Amino acid sequence: GAVVSQHPSWVICKSGTSVKIECRSLDFQATTMFWYRQFPKQSLMLMATSNEGSKATYEQGVEKDKFLINHASLTLSTLTVTSAHPEDSSFYICSSNGGRTGELFFGEGSRLTVL
């Protein structure tokens, strides 16, 4: 099946700094990617839909100025957590359907720890 890769797998940063997480589709073109957030022992919550060449669509309650999403090419979407705080510590997972409804491919996830 198609492959979605995230980098880094884990990252530790200090409060107030910014962290960028990359999500790449390795063998297909992803016009749309989805970013999820998962707190420990909890479910995945959709944060935003990333659209190639246009602005991301954020879910209710997600601060777009804090979680910057850029989808500049058909194979790469990035999530930047700006001015990170300890409460931003979480597991971030991206996915894409490669343009085909119902066929979703998930990245391995990126664990962010903010000290």
Next chain:
Amino acid sequence: AQSVTQPDIHITVSEGASLELRCNYSYGATPYLFWYVQSPGQGLQLLLKYFSGDTLVQGIKGFEAEFKRSQSSFNLRKPSVHWSDAAEYFCAVEPYNQGGKLIFGQGTELSVKP
């Protein structure tokens, strides 16, 4: 309101015993339905999915799920659980025409006793 419910937060079964994980959804139209498994600190692995057709779906690792429209359910089953099946299981739906946007249930943590 649209929702996905997994009533059981944690289930413990003995190795070799059968397993059923429950999932109910609340949507106006039949959505696409999925079951994913997640090991600690790992990403998601798709076990199986239902789009249409035969309501009994076979997946990987010996899992199956049955879609019951009348009950708005999509329960996951396995006839004989292995110790390696211990993990977190998520039911998810893609509402009709939402282009890949998934709504996840709360998850069920499965423990397997030797």
